[in-house]
Amino acid sequence: MTDRHSSAPERLHSLPRYGQPPTRETATRHIVVMQSAAACAAFVGELERPLVLNGEHADFARRLHQELVNATVGSHLYIMGDEAFIWRIHGEARNAGLEDDEIDITRTIAGPRQVYCVHCGLTQPAGPQPVLTCIGCEVGLEVREHFSRRLGAYLGVCTNPDQPYAGVRS
DSSP: OOOTTTTSOSSOTTSOOOOOOOOOTTOSEEEEEESSGGGOOGGGGGSSSOEEEETTSTTHHHHHHHHHHTOOTTEEEEEEEOHHHHHHHHHHHHHTTOOGGGEEEEEOSOOOEEEEETTTOOEEEEOSOSEEEOTTTOOEEEEEEEEETTTTEEEEEESOTTSTTTTTOO
16 A cells, blocks of 8 residues: 555646756757846757747747747747746747647746636736735735646635635625
8 A cells, every 4th residue: 555645746746847958859940939138048059050039129029929830840949038938938839839849948037927816817927925915806815836837827716715805895
């Protein structure tokens, strides 16, 4: 008989894991998307002729959209930045048709994360604090250790179940 608690992982399966991406030697095209020049990681210099898109440039959104919708089989996308940025771009890439195995994400700078309020459905930026007030419905939220890859956000649930409608019902 196995003790379930002793064999439990240190981190929940849903929490994102970040690290340097493995070498993608089979990729025919490397598309690097970085939030800023400060977000660039050293491995970019090892890629053969990468296309680099910097989020600080004025035409970033247009160029990113163009590259994502025109990506062909063999393309590989590398996303670097803070957690909110990388998951927003990841969502755009998935919507454009890229598969998860064609995308590598690397959190290279500290910054906000996204929290999804289960009470009003608003996704909002937040810091690392475990508790916040929803800017949409004013409910006090506890940020759970559950991450939705589809939403690119952590789950925020009511801290006080006796008053789940804080600002809405006051």
